[in-house]
Amino acid sequence: MPVTEFLERNAKLYPNEIALVELNPEKADNRRLTWKDSDLIESSKYAPYRREISWAVFDEKANRFANMLINRGIKKSDKVAILMYNCLEWLPIYFGILKTGAIAVPFNFRYDAEEILYCVDLADVDVLVFGFEFIGRIEQIAEKLSKNRLLIYVGDGCPEFAESYRELAADCSSVAPNVPITDDDFGAIYFSSGTTGFPKAILHKHRSLTQAAEMEQVHHQTGRDDVFLCIPPLYHTGAKFHWMGSLVAGSRAVLLKGAKPKTILDAVSSEHCTIVWLLVPWAQDILDALDSGELKKEDFKLDQWRLMHIGAQPVPPSLIKRWMEYFPNHSYDTNYGLSESTGPGCVHLGMENIHKVGAIGVPGYRWQCKIVDENGNEVKRGDVGELCVKGPGVMTCYCHNVEATAETIKDGWLFTGDMAMQDEDGFYFLVDRKKDVIVSGGENIYPVQIEDFLRTNPKIKDVAVIGLADRRLGEKTAAIIELKDGMTATKEEIDDFCQGLARYKRPKEIIFDSIPRNATGKIEKPALRKRYGADQLVAQENRG
Template sequence: MPIIDYLRYNAGKYGDEVALVEVNPEIQEPRRITWRDYDLVQNTETQAYRREITWKVFDEKANRFANLLINRGVKAGDKVAILLMNCLEWLPIYFGILKTGAIAVPLNFRYASDEIEYCVNLADVDILVFGPEFIGRIEAIVPSIQRNRLLFYVGGDCPSFAEDYHELTANCSSADPMIPISDDDYGAIYFSSGTTGFPKAILHKHRSLSHSAQVEQHHHGQTHDDVFLCIPPLYHTGAKMHWFGSLISGSKAVLLRGVSPKTIFDAVSEEGCTIVWLLVPWAQDILLAIEEGRIHPVDYKLDQWRLMHIGAQPVPKSLISKWKSIFPAHQYDTNYGLSESIGPGCVHLGVENIEHVGAIGVAGYGWEVKIAAADGNDVQPGEVGELCVRGPGVMDCYYNNPEATAETITPDGWLLTGDMAMQDEEGFYWLVDRKKDVVITGGENIYPVQIEDFLSAHPAVKDVAVIGLPDERLGEIATAVIELKPEAAESTTEADINEFCEQLPRYKRPRRIIFADVPRNATGKIEKPALRRLYGAEKLVELENKA
């Protein structure tokens, strides 16, 4: 059934129970606001450390926005974009769009003005909803995007080129418009990471959204008593689709703004969180803060925390080993997915398979998985090929891009992920690397993830990225960009790293070591194209001359 029906059900069964909590540690005054009735919600500029809404108010806010859109002529198939930081308004706006039969179009909050303009035009957006953090970026492109488009502003001091969302929705009916929606209707457009240029628009049907909720609840067993801590950005499929497990179970979720080991532990402790989804950098930061004595787990109420899971990027085995040594009672899961497969879970480790940490796991609930060679034929266990997935969560297409769609989805429905992987004899899949990130040095294929996993075990290494850089003799050389732990930055040398790498086969050893920060995007993925640009051939010569 369409995802909006879960919200309707929760509003009826759990109406007076808390659905969403927003915690904003950046607000110093520890004021708290509870919204039990919509009339109390109109002045949303009242700053508070903590805001919450019930399932009833959640549904009413979605209905009010849906009715506003309908009053403005929005109909099935129209597109409404969301450009907001994580906040209490985000999900009611998303569900309000879906209730009209329109298509929700979440935008990356890191987009610059030209990227916003590009995505708005690519997706044929009719209405853009944006927050105060984006006034400058939107104002810069108003002349080019406002033609035939409405701009709704969520915040105080509404700019002159937009309309005030809060004032408009306050005067709209809270009755559900009950527009007929089926699983075959289009529901959302998400955007690819854009690592090879501007992003592609990924069109999904309601079936995909509903399936992602069922996958999440099946994998992690959310009950009505669970509390999910949501930290990653809601524009991304990962965060939202993990929250969908809370939607199915009618359980509370906490939206945390501002990420640090302390704010995460504070939220888990104060809100009674039982499930936390982390990105690799955040887990690394927590372990480092504990190691350095900046936070002490015994100072927090953490006994109820039952599950920590990670997704969006390869996870070093050493990281999970350290985590389990500190939190032995935690269940752990790795989730693999991509926006084209409606986010996490098409492959997952499973909490019952902790002994296989390092693998991305097995086929997720309702999914099929295979590994194919370049000619499309299946490979044997132990051989590397392209990871392919098939199931109800595969995108319908790249919107307005039939060529890219044909290159990505086979005629029999397999989604080509672009990730190189292998399957072991026990049936577990191991991510080897992105196809475009494979380093070919002297005719040998080197898979950076394997080297990154190895280097992560060095006690001085906080984070690491391995990239291929041009070399006249070998074609490419493996270069390790290493971010050291603060206490090790002065004492660790390139010779130390090279000595550690002697445990690797000679051809896998990095030929260059660069000590620098490792950039990651908002979903925790290493920004390797940026590193390749930064440390290209000319940069390497410069570094060598300085040495």
Template sequence: MPITDLLERNSKLYGDETALVEINPEVREEQRVTWKEYELIQPTGDAPYRREITWSIFDEKANRVANMLLGRGLKRGQKVAILMMNCLEWLPIYFGILKTGAIAVPLNFRYTSDEIEYCLKLADTDVLFFGPEFTGRMEPIVPKINRQMLLFFAGEQCPAFAEDYLRATANCSSRAPKILVDDEDEAAIYYSSGTTGFPKAILLKHTALMQSARMEAIHHETTHEDVFLCIPPLYHTGAKMHWFGSLFTGSKAVLLKGNSPSAIFQAASQEQATIVWLLVPWAQDILAALDRGELKIEDYQLSQWRLMHIGAQPVPPSLIKHWLTYFPHHKYDTNYGLSECTGPGCVHLGLENVHKVGAIGIPGYGWKIKIVDEQNQPVQQGDVGELCVKGPGVMVCYYHNPEATGEVLENGWLHTGDMARQDGDGFVFLVDRKKDVIISGGENLYPVQIEDFLSAYPKVHDVAVIGLPDKRLGEIAAAIIQVKEGMTCTESEINQFCMDLPRYKRPRKIIFAPIPRNPTGKIEKPRLREQYCGVRLVEAQNQG
């Protein structure tokens, strides 16, 4: 079954029920509503701007997009990119693309003009839908991209070089196009995070998307009555594949445009969210606001919130232990994955395994794992090696990059580039990225282990550990620490706290500075290395 069949099924079974809600706390009622079919609840006082669509309207909108594209000559296997912020238009456009048999290509909303141009060309893009936030970035590259590329604008004040997509779809049929889409058809191209240069294009089949939807619903015991609060960007496999659990069960999801602690609590309360996926920085911000008394649980209706899960990066055990002091009734899950394996879930902790906090978990539904050494041989249990995964969500290839594909795919096994170990109970513990391992005086230092340790210090809000060049040892560990708001911290405090670490694991440099993270919550270590490696470090006394 292709992923599009789920949308059509939901339209038939739950047509009048709410499928998607968009909440934007920073937009008020003067904002024009773009789709008349939306039920609009106008804000009053401090209430946020809110729109919603039903499953039947969702499906009809996707059909209009599909029929418009087919009418413009789009063929099976051609590429259609989406460059938009999270909004109600995003997913109907995505599914409209898939209904044509074409391949959807979501683009990172942080891409510069050069990166947009690069990704459009790499994917052989034939059509692009973009939002008003990107007009300025599109203008300089329009003369450089394929003159035959169709450009559709989703918003107000359509630029001269594009078409208004609402007008283009207005008179198109709302019935499903008669295009046969198969499980084995190629469905989407997602881009890697680009931490080692320009991003790579990851090609996925409908089989992979369906695996993700089924797996998400099974892992999190999602039912039709659940309400999923989705905050991360939809261009990323993380947010999309977690939402697929709602698609699989025909349940409501809320797209929140904002990640402040109060906005998250307000949306969860207002929409009666039962499942919330948070990135580490947002969970940290919520806990800090609760600790300071700025956020009070009793001011919101949160008793229905049953599950908090986190992924996209290693999660400090101290964070979850802190979280459960405020929400002892919450079930918790950690989800591990890469875009190369259709996002989160190839390894997951499991709702019943909170006693294993610190592990990324066990093989997910339909997945196999192994941990291997440099010769691709399985390591002894407990030893550190590279984590490899195999299952129906593994990518087809890096599009137009057979060399890179060959480096990570072998007989269906995906080499993740993550170093891990497995305990006696079969639980996998992520040690670090293979490329992030610090070799100091011949010893391997795993930054994640040091970061987890430092995260437990009460004054630490966020932390990143990187290797800095050293003439004698080759590299030394440097800890960049972001101190909690309103607090001060000194190097001597951190050094004293680190006395409980083995000597060789103690950071040799302490730097107090903000921690940069990308939209999916991952620490941007290449930026930190660029900033600090080879540069004379001036140690700060404190940061408040």
């Protein structure tokens, strides 16, 4: 059944129980609120940055937004994009879109104006819903966006080029629209990119969303008394579908803005969180703060915390060994997945398999896995090949990209592009990525984008960007730069030049050297990784 039915069920069974809490450590007067205080369950006993809504209010908000979209002509299979930071409004808007039968299209909030426009066109977006933080970016492209599209602003002080969400939804019915939705209807589009950095629009049916939700609840045994702490952005499939375990269970979740160690532990303590999904850098920061004495476990209420799980990037076994020294009673899990498989979980370690830390795990709930050679034939255990997965969460296609779809889905199997091996016990281990995408702090960084930017510097002849192992981030970007003959430059000069890049794309290491290319002109990145010890560093960390 569609995931919208879980929300409607919870609103009927647990109408007055808290569904979502938003914790925002910013001062109250710095927040842009969309709902009136009377719409929220609030009390003076709570900190000024805390908001919460019940399951009934959650469902009513989704219904109002759905009816507002329908009133503006939105129908089944239309596309509605969301460009917002995590907030209490995000999920009701997402579910409101689904209730219309339209397709929800979450946008990465790091997109610049041109990337937003590119993705709007790629996904054939009919409506763009955006928050206060994105006014400047949307204003740059508003004239192009507004042609045959509705721009809806979420927040106070609506700009002239958009319409106000609050005003549009105020008089709309809070009753669910009468739109039949089946598992075979299209539900969402998520974006992924290859090494070129150009996004692909990944189309999923409602079946994929339901599969991801039910799988999360099964994998982590989420129950009615659990409280899930969600820190990563909701546009990310990992954050949203890990939260959906709480949706299926009918239990509370906390949306936390901020990832500093004390902020996380304060939230776990004050909200009595039992399940926390962390990225590697956040777990590393917590351990470092405990090691240094900056934080002390006994200053927080953590006894109820039962599960810490990590995903979005390879997890160093040594990190988990350190974690278990501080938290010996924690269950631990790691999840592997990609947007084409509706996010994490098509392979997962399993809470009962902590003795296999280092593996990505075994096939997830309702999933199958295999490893194949370059001809598509299965390899024997112990041999390396490409990991393929098959299950009800496989995407339908890449929108407007028949060739890429055919290369990725063959006979129902999703070819992941990741190289892996299976041990004698049936556990899968990642060996390397076919693609050159760098995963730093859980975010994908595409080397070609950085290389193209650096090549605009008149002193640079050639450049290659690779990932080097990093204790905190998992990987860090390194730019190997070959200068033109007779030119000189310093690392500081290149750093200054890179201020023109988004912060997360700026190289962490600058290395001046020659760039090896093969006979066909391609950069020999494996040779560069070997030259700078990237492979050895990763192997050493994986050995723990």
